[in-house]
Amino acid sequence: MTSPAAARPKPFLGLTVERRYRLIYKPVVFLASLMPLAWMACSLFGWLGFTPPVDVVKFLELRCGKTALNFIMLTLMVTPVRQLARLPNLLRLRRMLGLFAFFYATLHFTVYLLLDVDLDWHQVAADILKRPYITIGFTALVLLIPLALTSTNRMMRRLGRRWSRLHRLVYLIAVLGVWHFYWQEKIDVREPLVYAGLLLVLFGYRWVRSPNMWAVLAPGSTRPAAAVRRLARVAASSALRPPV
Amino acid sequence: MTVRIPRIAPSEITPPETYFNRRAFLAGALAASAGAALGRAGAAVVPAAAGAPLVYSYDAADSVGALVHAPGQDEKPNSWEQITHYNNYYEFGTSKSDPSEYAGQLQTRPWNIAVGGEAEVTGSFPLEKFLNPYALEERIYRFRCVEAWSMVIPWVGFPLAQLLKQFKPTSRAKYVAFETLYRPSQMPGQRVPILQWPYREGLRIDEAMNPLAFMVVGLYGRVLPNQNGAPLRLIVPWKYGFKSIKAIVRILFTETQPLTTWSQAAPNEYGFYANVNPHVPHPRWSQATERRIGAPLFHERQATLMFNGYAKEVAYLYKGMNLHTYF
Ligand code: HEM
Numbered sequence: 001m002t003s004p005a006a007a008r009p010k011p012f013l014g015l016t017v018e019r020r021y022r023l024i025y026k027p028v029v030f031l032a033s034l035m036p037l038a039w040m041a042c043s044l045f046g047w048l049g050f051t052p053p054v055d056v057v058k059f060l061e062l063r064c065g066k067t068a069l070n071f072i073m074l075t076l077m078v079t080p081v082r083q084l085a086r087l088p089n090l091l092r093l094r095r096m097l098g099l100f101a102f103f104y105a106t107l108h109f110t111v112y113l114l115l116d117v118d119l120d121w122h123q124v125a126a127d128i129l130k131r132p133y134i135t136i137g138f139t140a141l142v143l144l145i146p147l148a149l150t151s152t153n154r155m156m157r158r159l160g161r162r163w164s165r166l167h168r169l170v171y172l173i174a175v176l177g178v179w180h181f182y183w184q185e186k187i188d189v190r191e192p193l194v195y196a197g198l199l200l201v202l203f204g205y206r207w208v209r210s211p212n213m214w215a216v217l218a219p220g221s222t223r224p225a226a227a228v229r230r231l232a233r234v235a236a237s238s239a240l241r242p243p244v
Numbered sequence: 245m246t247v248r249i250p251r252i253a254p255s256e257i258t259p260p261e262t263y264f265n266r267r268a269f270l271a272g273a274l275a276a277s278a279g280a281a282l283g284r285a286g287a288a289v290v291p292a293a294a295g296a297p298l299v300y301s302y303d304a305a306d307s308v309g310a311l312v313h314a315p316g317q318d319e320k321p322n323s324w325e326q327i328t329h330y331n332n333y334y335e336f337g338t339s340k341s342d343p344s345e346y347a348g349q350l351q352t353r354p355w356n357i358a359v360g361g362e363a364e365v366t367g368s369f370p371l372e373k374f375l376n377p378y379a380l381e382e383r384i385y386r387f388r389c390v391e392a393w394s395m396v397i398p399w400v401g402f403p404l405a406q407l408l409k410q411f412k413p414t415s416r417a418k419y420v421a422f423e424t425l426y427r428p429s430q431m432p433g434q435r436v437p438i439l440q441w442p443y444r445e446g447l448r449i450d451e452a453m454n455p456l457a458f459m460v461v462g463l464y465g466r467v468l469p470n471q472n473g474a475p476l477r478l479i480v481p482w483k484y485g486f487k488s489i490k491a492i493v494r495i496l497f498t499e500t501q502p503l504t505t506w507s508q509a510a511p512n513e514y515g516f517y518a519n520v521n522p523h524v525p526h527p528r529w530s531q532a533t534e535r536r537i538g539a540p541l542f543h544e545r546q547a548t549l550m551f552n553g554y555a556k557e558v559a560y561l562y563k564g565m566n567l568h569t570y571f
Contacts, residue, residue, distance in 0.1 A: 054330035055340065055393065055537055057544060116535070118545045123533070131529055183528065186391065187509055188338040188438050 021092045029093055033100045036067040037107075057115040064108035065137075069177045069195065071101035076174060076202045083209070095151050098170070102148040105141050133183035140176035143169050174199055321384055322395040322538050324464050330537060331471045332389065333490060334438055335424065335431040342433070343471035350430045350491070352475045361497035362417035365410065371475055375461065377410055378402035382465070383458055383479075388520045388552045390484035394534045399479055400462030405453045413449060413497040421446040421502035422478060423494035439505050445489035446502035446516070447480065448561075456481055456557055482551040482558045484518045515571040519562065520552035524571050 012020055040063050042050040053059035075097045082090040117123045127134040147167055149155070156163050178199055182192035207213050214227035331343035355371040380400050388394045413420070426442035428434040434441045451457065458479040461468055468474040473490025480487045486506050496502070506514035513527055522532045535544040551558050562570075 053341075054326045055535075056541065057535065058393075115541060115544070118542055120545065123530070126530065133528060188334075 017089055021089065025093065026096065029096060033071070033096065036063065036104070040064075057111065061108060061111045061116055064104050064111055065181070068101050068105035068108055069181060071097055071104060072170065072174050072177055073195070073198060073202075075101060075170065076199075080202065080205045099148060099151060102144045105144055109141055133180050136176050136183065137180040140173045140180060143173050143176070147173075171203070174202075319386075319396055321398050321464075326538055327395060327397055327463060328469050328471055330395075332391075332485065333433075333471060333473070335433045335441075335443065335491070336471070337433050338438065344469075346432060347470035350425075350427075350470045350474075352470065352491075355475050355493070357476065357493055357495065359411050359495045361421075362414045362499060363497045364412035364414060375476075378406055378459075380461065385456075385458070385479060385481040386552050387479075387481065387485055387488075388534060388548065390486055390514065390518070390526065390531075392529060392531060392534050392548075393537055394548075395537050398464055399458060399460045400465060400468075401458050401460035401479070403455055404447075404457040404459050404478065405455060407459055407495075408449070408452055411495075411497070416499050417497035418449055419446050419498045419500070419502055420449060420452045421494075421496040421498055422489045422492050423496070424489055425491045425493045439509055443489060443505045444502065444508075445478065445487055445504050446498075447487075448501075449497075451480070451558075451561055454558055454561065456554060482520055482554040484514075484520060486514065487518050517562075517567075517570050519567065519571075520548060521550060521567055521571070522548040523550075524568055 013024075015023065039050075040060060042048050043053055043059065044056060046052050075094055078090055078094040078097065082088055113119060113124065117127070128138045129135070147169060150159060150163060150166060159166065178192060178195045181195060182189055185192060212222060214222055214224055329344045330340050332340065333343040333347065336343045336346040353371070356368050357371060357374045358368045360366045380402055382398055382400050384396060384398045386394060387397050408420070422445045424443035425431070426434060428441075447457065458481070460473065460477045460479050461475060463469065463472055468477065473488075476492045477490040478488050478492065487504075501516060504516055506518075507516050520531075525531050531548055533545050534548045536546055537544075539546075549555070
């Protein structure tokens with residue numbers, strides 16, 4: 001007679017999956033996620049042989065912004081990695097990554113507020129209203145707030161299916177974040193373009209894996225041939241239509 | 245028309261103990277130097293390695309300390325470390341630390357400067373010969389970047405107006421154009437087409453004749469470091485930093501307005517004039533204020549002044565011009 005437990009993978013270090021994540025993986029990822037902060041502190045104070053940057057304010061502001069975006073990208077990578085690498089339990093780390101994105105984005109805004117514009121609320125208001133790249137960054141930060149607030153187990157249970165619909169906002173936030181990154185560059189947009197490319201791959205993966213990927217292109221069609229036909233028909237009819 | 249430049253003794257601005265001691269030391273270095281002493285009355289440029297002491301005659305009474313004091317602003321010069329480790333010099337990379345990291349590989353000797361176009365005297369000159377006629381002096385100028393940060397920098401050089409007098413532009417010369425060295429083997433940033441290389445800049449002739457426009461060969465009494473534009477760069481203190489072209493190899497007098505690199509790259513964001521102007525924002529950010537690098541952390545921001553605080557000296561150049569159109 002075999003017990004159902006024997007069919008499961010052998011517990012590592014005698015720990016169940018839950019305990020492994022709680023006692024080992026999560027603390028490790030938590031500490032690793034604090035490394036960007038530690039690096040900033042070392043640079044700032046010249047610890048461990050780091051040299052302080054000439055422009056402390058920009059250094060902190062740009063590092064925090066970049067780190068926030070990196071965590072958003074990591075959050076979006078959880079799904080493809082757990083599916084492709086067959087590591088379903090990676091999902092247990094996603095909430096922490098998302099919260100770190102919020103943490104660094106908040107820090108980024110705090111540096112901007114306290115050190116860059118020296119708490120000049122007029123300038124903050126003018127920036128948010130008149131500088132499109134800041135409008136976009138601000139929108140991304142505001143949208144992150146409900147996601148952070150609803151990240152507790154209780155909120156997940158309470159919201160049920162609405163929770164996953166709400167948290168799809170992260171796709172929009174990621175687009176806004178990359179857009180903000182792109183628009184604040186003076187001329188060299190190579191790096192934001194790399195992020196945009198990565199985002200396209202992440203979105204493309206989800207599209208390819210979605211059960212009704214062709215319906216996204218052309219509502220009502222489930223097979224590629226039908227979708228292409230429908231798209232061609234729409235394109236032809238709009239091309240033949242005289243300009244308004 | 246005469247332009248009066250306020251004469252301010254550098255002792256008002258620079259921490260005297262660090263500064264004047266070194267001057268005394270430099271005077272000794274002049275006597276000991278093996279390089280050819282050039283120029284008038286002891287003024288000299290020694291073709292030495294970047295960062296080595298620059299030997300020049302310094303006479304406080306004779307110097308034009310063209311730093312205009314603005315009340316309430318901290319006008320202490322930035323440190324050598326700050327000025328040489330926070331640079332926009334895309335020929336070496338787009339990060340602020342790339343120039344100090346990679347500019348060391350640039351060979352600045354031998355160096356030739358070609359002068360051409362609408363001028364009586366033209367030709368190609370080795371740097372030493374090119375610099376021969378000029379007495380060097382120090383100018384402590386504000387430096388305002390289009391990215392809305394600023395520094396205060398003690399440059400060493402000579403007025404651009406004197407250079408113009410040497411080459412005698414003809415009456416047809418309405419502009420003077422400058423070009424940076426193009427040498428991708430030593431300027432790794434030029435291997436990437438971020439901007440159209442080589443870098444080009446230019447001024448109207450009357451702007452170039454303004455006494456504040458300055459040709460620079462030194463910094464803090466030393467030979468200009470490569471990352472700051474060695475061996476020869478321009479400084480136009482009332483314009484955004486990108487006008488102040490570095491590592492100059494060509495000077496051309498022209499009848500028509502020359503193409504300039506940044507206005508070519510993004511004509512709606514960077515104009516030919518690029519005068520510091522708090523009332524004309526960059527399309528993506530405000531120019532009303534600036535962050536003074538090295539100021540106390542929570543008080544780095546200060547108001548940006550019209551023409552970077554040099555309005556009294558340069559505003560006449562733009563009388564009747566719409567500065568929103570000619571930005
Ligand atoms: C109120 C919200 C925000 C404000 C006011 C803001 C403001 C800024 C400012 C002033 C810069 C520097 C621009 C420069 O000087 O070159 C910047 C850069 C940046 N921000 Fe934001 N931001 C906000 C939200 C965000 C959010 C939510 C993200 C990420 C998801 C983000 C990611 C970035 C990135 C990646 C950079 C560029 C970093 C680099 O160049 O290395 N920002 N932001």
